[in-house]
Structure formats: structure tokens, C-alpha cells
Amino acid sequence: MPEPQVDPRPVAVIGAGPSGLASLKNLSDLNIPCVAYESHSGVGGIWDIRNPRSSVYQNTHTITSREVTGYADLPMDRGLPAYPRHDQVHGYLQQYAERFNLLPLIRFGSDVTQVERLTDGWRVTTADGHSAEHRALIIANGHNWHPHMPAFSGKFDGEILHSRDYTSAAALAGKRVLVVGAGNSGCDIAVEAAGVTDHVAISMRRGYYFFPKFIFGNPADQVSESSQNLRLPAPVARAAYRTMLKLSIGTPDQFGLPKPDHEPLESPPIVNSLLPYYCAHGRVKVRKAPVRFDGKFVEFSDGTSEEFDTIIMATGFRIHIPFVGEEHLDWNKGRPDFYLLAFSPRYDDLFIAGMTDGTGGHFPTVELQSRVIASYLAARERDPEAARRFDERKRRRDVDITGGIKFLDSPRNLTQFELLTYLRVLRDHLSLLGGRDTTYAQRPSLLEQAAALFSGGRK
Structure with missing residues (x-):
């Protein structure tokens, strides 16, 4: 068998916030050349209050707890508050970038102004005149920074x-x-x-x-995730939530x-x-x-x-990807209609990382999502048969990530999913590509977390 041809062009990641950093880390883990373009002077995206596109204010804290918020590859320091402040999250993201040697992969002060489709791949151009070709493009510029301002009469x-x-x-x-x-x-x-x-x-x-934020003295999201892991029938789960909220x-x-x-x-x-x-x-x-x-x-x-x-x-944000032509993004009802919220239905080399809003922590979710993206890119060169099987599933689009929840038809729900369903589906696709969910292997199961919580311990 002839050796597979390796494309020497790096994968382009646009953005060095939480999603861009996770993408860089997972690409690097699989020895895929990559570079990130970041308009600001540092990492962190919206969590860096000095970033002109940041949406945090002086008293912003996470709405997910420390254990749920952090990447599985680098749990948050237990010396941090249960719900860290924005500058502590920014410091954590800086630590993550340094720990996994991601900073040399980032072009800071590089505002992407245009992305052009090539016969094979993409050309990225920045405001300072830099232009380069890339084998694939991962959009990780976030979706909570471009304000939605409704119009009123008068x-x-x-x-x-x-x-x-x-x-x-x-x-x-x-x-x-x-x-x-x-x-x-x-x-x-x-x-x-x-x-x-x-x-x-x-x-x-x-x-x-x-x-x-707390139930029985413990972060409520950990209790919630643990209860979801029981996979109760929807009517029973809803009744349990109503009772819990009424009591608390x-x-x-x-x-x-x-x-x-x-x-x-x-x-x-x-x-x-x-x-x-x-x-x-x-x-x-x-x-x-x-x-x-x-x-x-x-x-x-x-x-x-x-x-x-x-x-x-406080009317929310619009998904805004100004540097890629709308004809490439398959917009539908206010968002790109990508498979698993990540894979372009049109191109095999175009992805979005972090266009997600589930009930759990964003960082570990995009960590797994970007692991699947990186594994797919690796399979395209190293295991074409696995990539072909993945492509067949993508074409069928027969995956439900709602977990049976009928989300309200509202802009707030454009990127919603049921957390455990989505993670399970991502793991299934990772297995299809021959990948292994090493990022989550070291994390205690939600049932183990629940047992620790209700016994007064911490894991």
C-alpha cells in the first residue's frame, strides 16, 4: 500500500478563547499542524475583560461550578471559589495554554478579515495583510460577543x-x-x-x-448532572426538577x-x-x-x-461570523446548520467549535467536541475508511441531540442540546473514528460525584 499523502498546510483555528484553545490542544495531541488567529493580544476570548469583544463585567462569575466548568485535561484548582470570577477563569485559560504549550501556535493581534474557499482548503487573510493557505478551517470565534439589539418604535x-x-x-x-x-x-x-x-x-x-447555585450546601449543577445520569423518564425528571425547585x-x-x-x-x-x-x-x-x-x-x-x-x-447575542461568506455556512434560523453543531454539511474541511449551550460546563463539552473534529481530520489522512463511515453518518443526519426535550422556539435555544445525550453522541462518533475519549477517562462518573456530594465529600 502506498503511503498516504500528508497535506503540509496547517489547520487554521480562528479564535483563542476556550473553544480555540481546546481545538489547538486536540489537534496537537494528534500531531496535526495548526495555527490560531486571535484578534486580541492574549488568550481567553470573552473571559479577558480587556478584550474589546468581551461581554463580562466586573462582577461576572461563572454560572457553572468549578468542577463542572474546567477542562477534564486540566481540572480547575480547588483553591478557587466554587463559582470562579471572570479574572480567575481568564487566569485558568492562560494556565491551560501554557501547560500544553499552545502559545507558540497562536498569531496574536491577527484579526481575520476574509476567508476564501480554494479548490482544496481555505485561504485566511488578516487585517495586517498576512495571508496563508490552510488544509482545514475551525471557526472558534465564539457566539456570546455580538450584541442583539431589538428595535422599538419611538x-x-x-x-x-x-x-x-x-x-x-x-x-x-x-x-x-x-x-x-x-x-x-x-x-x-x-x-x-x-x-x-x-x-x-x-x-x-x-x-x-x-x-x-447551591442545593444541600453543594453546587447545584453537580447535583443536576448526577440526577440526569440516572436517565429518568422525561415526566419523572420534570416532576423531580419542579419539586426540587419548589423546595429550594x-x-x-x-x-x-x-x-x-x-x-x-x-x-x-x-x-x-x-x-x-x-x-x-x-x-x-x-x-x-x-x-x-x-x-x-x-x-x-x-x-x-x-x-x-x-x-x-440584556437581550443576548447573535452568532456572527463576518469573515466567512454566508454561502459557505448553511445558515438556518439564525445559526449555521452544522451536523452535531460542528461539522459542515457542505465541506469536509470546515468546522465550528463551541457553538454550544448545554446545561453543563462549556469547556469540557467543547473539549470533547474538538477531539472529535481533530480525530476526523486525522482519519481523513490516516484512516480513510473510518472517515468514510463518519461521512455516511453525517449525510444521514439521523442523530437527535435533544434527549427528547422540546426546546422553546426562541433565539436563546438556537444552540441547545441535552448534555448527556450530546456527550454520548460525540463519544459514539469518536469511537467510529477509532479515537479514544482520553479527555474524560480521568473524570469521576456523575454517579460517583453524586455519591460524594450526598455523603458530604468532594471528588
């Missing part, structure tokens, strides 16, 4: 800013503040604002389930919050027990969706109106 004479441009509550002291949007950032900002001013309202289009935090309507119009897990949970507390004390008022501005007055969908000085749009 004109507001006060200050309007998106949550991405919010830094701290100090500038809100004494002002009348309206937060539009009740995602995790919106609820955090409303609570912070209530600490510096007496006039705070939050606008909510629908009700949501509020999850505490109560029901939203008890605090003057709207009743959810969906089941638990059908939309991302709000990990915040302080907003219900502040609403119950009258520190944060709940308002309907805004429909019109008139000077400093905001008219809401129920016909009421109220005067404000500052409006903070």
Missing part, C-alpha cells in the same frame, strides 16, 4: 446600552433603571442595580425557572414573577436566587415587554408606562 432620551457594554453598577447610582431581558446576565445586572438605586425594573416577555427556592409567582409557560429544561435555566428575593422585597419591579419609547417614558405591552433614565438591553 425615541428614548435617556441612556441605552447593551449588557456587553455594562461594566459595573456604580454608574447607575440614583438612576431609574430598566433592564430588558431576564437571562442570566439581565437578572444579575438587575440585582446589582438594586444595590445602588431604589428604582429598578426588569422587563420579561415570559416566565423562567430560577435555579439556586419556591415558585416564580410567589415572588411576583411570571409563571413559566414551559417545562423545566425546555429553556436555559436562570441560575440566580437573588432576583426572586429582590422582587419579593420590592427592590426590583417586574414589567412586561417594552413596545414603545417616548422621551424618557417606556410603554409596555400591558398598556402601562414608566419613566427611566437608563435602559440596559
Whole structure:
């Protein structure tokens, strides 16, 4: 048999945030030449508050716990808080890049302005005039940095800013503040604002389930993951979640919050027990969706109106990939319609890493996802038969990553999946490629974590 031809061109990774770093590490593990293009001067993506595209503010903490947040290849230091602050996460990402010698693989200050399709591969051009050919392209520029700003009729004479441009509550002291949007950032900002001013309202289009950060004194997400691993029937699981929430935090309507119009897990949970507390004390008022501005007055969908000085749009982000032509990305309902949220249906050398929003930690999820991408690229040169089997599954597109959950038809759910289902599917595809899930081999099972949690220990 002739030796397979090895393409000497490196794989291009666009972005050196959590997804780009995981991609570089997994490519390097398989001896695949690679280079990352990063517009900022350092690693970390949105977790580096100095990055112009960062969406974190001074008091941002993770909504997943330390054990769930970290990469399996490098668990977070147990000396960190249970829910680390943004600068601690950034320091951890810097440590990860140094530990696995990823920094020499990154071109910093290289803002990608154009990606062109070649007959075989891609040409990447940056703002400083650098241009190079690559055998494959992994887009890892993140999806929580390009603000979604809804339009309203009328004109507001006060200050309007998106949550991405919010830094701290100090500038809100004494002002009348309206937060539009009740995602995790919106609820955090409303609570912070209530600490510096007496006039705070939050606008909510629908009700949501509020999850505490701790249950029985332990991080709630670890208890949640452990319960999901039991694979309870959907009706039983939903009933268990409702009971757990009612016992730990109560029901939203008890605090003057709207009743959810969906089941638990059908939309991302709000990990915040302080907003219900502040609403119950009258520190944060709940308002309907805004429909019109008139000077400093905001008219809401129920016909009421109220005067404000500052409006903070916590209205989320759009998936934004400006350097690749839309004709290459198979856009559908606001996101590229990629297989497993990662593999282009059109090209065998185009991928997206980290376009994911599950119920668990993002870092270990993209760690496994990028391991599958790297294994596929390796198989294309070293095991064409395995790559062919993978391609057949990709063409069939018969994989369900929802775990039977009917996610709400909402922009917040564009990249949702059921965590354990998605991880199982990724492992199946990794096995198909002859790869081994070494990144997760050292991690205790969720049932082991649960046993440790309920016995008062830690693993």
C-alpha cells in the first residue's frame, strides 16, 4: 500500500478563547499542524475583560461550578471559589495554554478579515495583510460577543446600552433603571442595580425557572448532572426538577414573577436566587415587554408606562461570523446548520467549535467536541475508511441531540442540546473514528460525584 499523502498546510483555528484553545490542544495531541488567529493580544476570548469583544463585567462569575466548568485535561484548582470570577477563569485559560504549550501556535493581534474557499482548503487573510493557505478551517470565534439589539418604535432620551457594554453598577447610582431581558446576565445586572438605586425594573416577555447555585450546601449543577445520569423518564425528571425547585427556592409567582409557560429544561435555566428575593422585597419591579419609547417614558405591552433614565438591553447575542461568506455556512434560523453543531454539511474541511449551550460546563463539552473534529481530520489522512463511515453518518443526519426535550422556539435555544445525550453522541462518533475519549477517562462518573456530594465529600 502506498503511503498516504500528508497535506503540509496547517489547520487554521480562528479564535483563542476556550473553544480555540481546546481545538489547538486536540489537534496537537494528534500531531496535526495548526495555527490560531486571535484578534486580541492574549488568550481567553470573552473571559479577558480587556478584550474589546468581551461581554463580562466586573462582577461576572461563572454560572457553572468549578468542577463542572474546567477542562477534564486540566481540572480547575480547588483553591478557587466554587463559582470562579471572570479574572480567575481568564487566569485558568492562560494556565491551560501554557501547560500544553499552545502559545507558540497562536498569531496574536491577527484579526481575520476574509476567508476564501480554494479548490482544496481555505485561504485566511488578516487585517495586517498576512495571508496563508490552510488544509482545514475551525471557526472558534465564539457566539456570546455580538450584541442583539431589538428595535422599538419611538425615541428614548435617556441612556441605552447593551449588557456587553455594562461594566459595573456604580454608574447607575440614583438612576431609574430598566433592564430588558431576564437571562442570566439581565437578572444579575438587575440585582446589582438594586444595590445602588431604589428604582429598578426588569422587563420579561415570559416566565423562567430560577435555579439556586447551591442545593444541600453543594453546587447545584453537580447535583443536576448526577440526577440526569440516572436517565429518568422525561415526566419523572420534570416532576423531580419542579419539586426540587419548589423546595429550594419556591415558585416564580410567589415572588411576583411570571409563571413559566414551559417545562423545566425546555429553556436555559436562570441560575440566580437573588432576583426572586429582590422582587419579593420590592427592590426590583417586574414589567412586561417594552413596545414603545417616548422621551424618557417606556410603554409596555400591558398598556402601562414608566419613566427611566437608563435602559440596559440584556437581550443576548447573535452568532456572527463576518469573515466567512454566508454561502459557505448553511445558515438556518439564525445559526449555521452544522451536523452535531460542528461539522459542515457542505465541506469536509470546515468546522465550528463551541457553538454550544448545554446545561453543563462549556469547556469540557467543547473539549470533547474538538477531539472529535481533530480525530476526523486525522482519519481523513490516516484512516480513510473510518472517515468514510463518519461521512455516511453525517449525510444521514439521523442523530437527535435533544434527549427528547422540546426546546422553546426562541433565539436563546438556537444552540441547545441535552448534555448527556450530546456527550454520548460525540463519544459514539469518536469511537467510529477509532479515537479514544482520553479527555474524560480521568473524570469521576456523575454517579460517583453524586455519591460524594450526598455523603458530604468532594471528588
